[in-house]
Amino acid sequence: xxxxxxxxxxxxxxxxxxxxxxxxxxxxxxxxxxxxxxxxxxxxxxxxxxxxxxxxxxxxxxxxxxxxxxxxxxxxxxxxxxxxxxxxxxxxxxxxxxxxxxxxxxxxxxxxxxxxxxxxxxxxxxxxxxxxxxxxxxxxxxxxxxxxxxxxxxxxxxxxxxxxxxxxxxxxxxxxxxxxxxxxxxxxxxxxxxxxxxxxxxxxxxxxxxxxxxxxxxxxxxxxxxxxxxxxxxxxxxxxxxxxxxxxxxxxxxxxxxxxxxxxxxxxxxxxxxxxxxxxxxxxxxxxxxxxxxxxxxxxxxxxxxxxxxxxxxxxxxxxxxxxxxxxxxxxxxxxxxxxxxxxxxxxxxxxxxxxxxxxxxxxxxxxxxxxxxxxxxxxxxxxxxxxxxxxxxxxxxxxx
Amino acid sequence: xxxxxxxxxxxxxxxxxxxxxxxxxxxxxxxxxxxxxxxxxxxxxxxxxxxxxxxxxxxxxxxxxxxxxxxxxxxxxxxxxxxxxxxxxxxxxxxxx
Numbered sequence: 189x190x191x192x193x194x195x196x197x198x199x200x201x202x203x204x205x206x207x208x209x210x211x212x213x214x215x216x217x218x219x220x221x222x223x224x225x226x227x228x229x230x231x232x233x234x235x236x237x238x239x240x241x242x243x244x245x246x247x248x249x250x251x252x253x254x255x256x257x258x259x260x261x262x263x264x265x266x267x268x269x270x271x272x273x274x275x276x277x278x279x280x281x282x283x284x285x286x287x288x289x290x291x292x293x294x295x296x297x298x299x300x301x302x303x304x305x306x307x308x309x310x311x312x313x314x315x316x317x318x319x320x321x322x323x324x325x326x327x328x329x330x331x332x333x334x335x336x337x338x339x340x341x342x343x344x345x346x347x348x349x350x351x352x353x354x355x356x357x358x359x360x361x362x363x364x365x366x367x368x369x370x371x372x373x374x375x376x377x378x379x380x381x382x383x384x385x386x387x388x389x390x391x392x393x394x395x396x397x398x399x400x401x402x403x404x405x406x407x408x409x410x411x412x413x414x415x416x417x418x419x420x421x422x423x424x425x426x427x428x429x430x431x432x433x434x435x436x437x438x439x440x441x442x443x444x445x446x447x448x449x450x451x452x453x454x455x456x457x458x459x460x461x462x463x464x465x466x467x468x469x470x471x472x473x474x475x476x477x478x479x480x481x482x483x484x485x486x487x488x489x490x491x492x493x494x495x496x497x498x499x500x501x502x503x504x505x506x507x508x509x510x511x512x513x514x515x516x517x518x519x520x521x522x523x524x525x526x527x528x529x530x531x532x533x534x535x536x537x538x539x540x541x542x543x544x545x546x547x548x549x550x551x552x553x554x555x556x557x558x559x560x561x562x563x564x565x566x567x568x569x570x571x572x573x574x575x576x577x578x579x580x581x582x583x584x585x586x587x588x589x
Numbered sequence: 590x591x592x593x594x595x596x597x598x599x600x601x602x603x604x605x606x607x608x609x610x611x612x613x614x615x616x617x618x619x620x621x622x623x624x625x626x627x628x629x630x631x632x633x634x635x636x637x638x639x640x641x642x643x644x645x646x647x648x649x650x651x652x653x654x655x656x657x658x659x660x661x662x663x664x665x666x667x668x669x670x671x672x673x674x675x676x677x678x679x680x681x682x683x684x685x686x
Contacts (some may be wrong), residue, residue, distance in 0.1 A: 343592050343623025346640070376666060377642070403666075412667040419678025422623030424590070424637075424657065427663035428644035498623070518622070535594050 189375060191363065194557030196327035198260060201284030202284035204331045205258035206491045206556045208322060209234050209507060210314055211253055212264045212307070213278060216241050216271035222294050223266045226307030233311065234506035236287025243272035246464075246551040246576040251447035253487040253515065255282040255289075259507050262288040262314040264307060269445070288317035329363030332556060333452065335460075335485030335508075336368040336436045337371065337491040339478035342498030344535060346432020348515025348544075349496040352531040355545030356552070361440045368454045368488050369459035371400040371435045373447035375477050377427035378434055379403075387441035387456075394445045398461045405463050413475050417499045436496060447578055449487045460488060464576045479572040482510065482577075492555060496546075502526050504568020509561040511551060528555075528562045548582055590639045590657065591628055593620050594635075617654035625657040637662050 196204030210230070213221035214237030227233040236254060238247045249571030255263045255278055263282035267275035279291035290310040294303040298526065336353050338345055357367040375382055379399050386392035406412050412426040419573050423429045424493045443456040462475075462484040475481065485493050486508045495501065495510045500519045514520050531553050533539040539547070555561050591605045599618045603626060604611060612628075620626050625639065627684040631651040636643035648671065649661040659678075672681050 289608070341624070347592060377644070381642075394667045406666070410669070412664070412669070414667065414670060416673065416678035416680060417674055419659060419670065420676070421678075422625065422658070424625065424659055424662045425670070426644040427642070427664055429641055431640045431642060431644065584671065 191330075193332070193553050195324045195325045196287070196331060198323040198325040199258050199502070202328055203258040203489060204325060204491075206327065206332075206558070207259040207429070207509070208232070208261035209259060210262045210264065210311060211236065211254060211257075211260045211507065212266060213237055213255060213275070215251075215265065215267040215273040215275045215278070218268040219266045219270070222300055222303040222307065225300075225304040225408055226264070226311065230311060232315075233315050234569050236506050237266075238573045239576055240273075241271045243502065244575045244577075244581065246578050247573045248273060249489045249580075250483065250573055252281050253280055253451075253489070254283040254507055254550065256287065257507050258489060259491055260287065261318045264289070264310050264314060266303070266307060267291070267293050269293035271310050273319070274529070278339060278502055285461075288314045288321070291557060296446040298429075300515065303556075316538060317418035324439065327556060328364075329360060330455065332360065332552075333366040333368060333488065333490045334360060334552065335482070335488065335490035336367070336369045336496070337434055337478060337481045337485060337493060338374075338436065338496040338503045339481075339503070340497040340499035341418050341423060341432060342516060342519075343423060344421075344532060345423075345496055345498040346428070346435055349498060349513050350432050350515070350533040351433035352482075352515070352534060352544045353436040353494050353496055353513060354540050354546055356548045357436065357438035358440055359417040359549055360544060361438070361455070361457050362453050366440070367440075367457045368446065368452060368455075368460050368485060368490055370462050371413070371433055371475075371483055372459070372461055372483060373399055373406055374426070374433040375399060376403060376406060376412065382442075385442045387443050391442060391444050395442060395459065398445050398459065398463075399514045400498060401461070401466065402444070404461050404466060408466065421499050436494075444579050446488055448484045448576075451489045458488075460484060461578075463489055465579050467577075467579075468583035476574065477572060479505070479561065479570045480574060483572055484572055491574065492552060494552075496531075500526070502563070503570045504563030504566065506569045506571050507563040509555050510568070511555055511561045512563060513548065526562055526566070591626050592638060592639075593622055593624050596620070596622050606649060614654050618654060618656050620656045625652055627651045627655045627657050629653055631657075
């Protein structure tokens with residue numbers, strides 16, 4: 189397989205995007221209608237936002253990492269005018285990263301209609317500015333950060349979908365790329381196995397602390413990451429689901445633990461800890477739905493996220509395309525319009541795991557080179573930003589890993 | 590423990606492919622695609638092993654060929670799900686009134 193994947197958009201920080209979208213961010217639920225109206229009919233515009241009026245450090249870090257994401261070429265931030273989160277400050281950070289950026293308050297512009305008008309005008313200006321500062325460069329596997337998530341797992345996920353992604357992750361890491369997996373609440377029961385994958389003894393300690401927090405979280409909120417659809421699909425316990433979910437990490441050593449909105453300090457395989465810390469509000473909530481995990485993965489700078497679903501899922505994502513993989517051939521046939529890849533061929537002995545992983549690498553290369561993934565082409569842009577609490581100190585500590 | 594790669598009816602013969610071995614046994618009941626079939630006699634309270642690790646423990650004894658799921662296997666940590674409907678997976682402990 190050639191090392192060259194295609195061409196990317198070079199950003200000032202050296203990272204390369206595979207898309208060049210204009211990101212519209214709203215800073216409170218009250219601004220969401222106007223923000224979405226600004227995006228209507230604009231195929232290069234993706235919309236995300238935070239619904240809370242009271243600000244939240246986690247949500248802000250997530251918005252900032254989206255505003256400066258390699259797949260984002262320009263940024264428009266829309267506020268109402270009362271909320272804590274300051275749209276002007278987000279636009280400032282985006283502008284400092286070399287991205288054309290604008291922001292406004294709806295109250296100052298005169299309401300819904302005039303706010304939408306202001307936003308549409310801003311898009312025109314941003315596009316003009318983008319046209320003059322866009323630099324295309326060759327894109328290699330080593331330039332890619334790829335996230336992986338699963339949702340709607342069934343008995344095939346641990347046998348085909350996730351193992352194929354795991355093989356693919358091995359290949360990506362061997363080519364110098366960065367692979368990020370998360371869902372520590374789906375590692376319950378695998379404490380020793382997780383530690384055994386650590387690159388160093390320091391990382392082993394980090395992984396263990398992360399595991400133990402996930403276990404405390406599940407006990408405290410009395411919630412395990414296993415759902416009726418998982419049971420209907422043949423998974424009986426969280427331990428069984430965990431074994432399947434963990435297979436997507438492949439077999440390479442884990443280099444360290446990332447916190448939400450933190451970039452991997454180097455290439456290789458990394459674990460993202462998206463579970464809230466337990467000192468504040470007694471955890472709060474994590475893992476409310478698949479989209480939350482996908483957003484956390486994209487916020488690490490991942491240009492693509494692989495999404496493994498046995499039962500079938502119809503979500504997509506803003507900023508970074510989601511590639512839909514199922515290990516269930518029946519699901520693939522039934523939901524072909526939504527599925528990018530059938531790993532079920534491994535279970536029917538049509539392909540070996542290695543052959544299927546190579547085929548998946550080709551699918552990833554196509555998407556990286558510009559071919560829209562299925563959810564991307566359909567127009568899925570689901571996003572989810574919630575109140576969550578994670579210490580920033582740990583992010584700084586994690587950077588030395 | 591083996592995972593079914595197709596739906597099967599009671600009395601049907603199942604071929605089990607393991608690493609370097611093939612064996613056959615009869616299903617004692619209908620088992621759906623993606624669900625699990627017991628290969629050995631499992632005593633109540635014993636661990637149930639898949640992928641070489643315990644994925645839970647038996648809440649009832651099971652014969653080879655029986656369906657292993659929520660009705661006879663329970664997580665060591667998650668206390669909620671063992672009472673759920675084994676066919677649909679639906680929660681039975683939530684009141685909708």
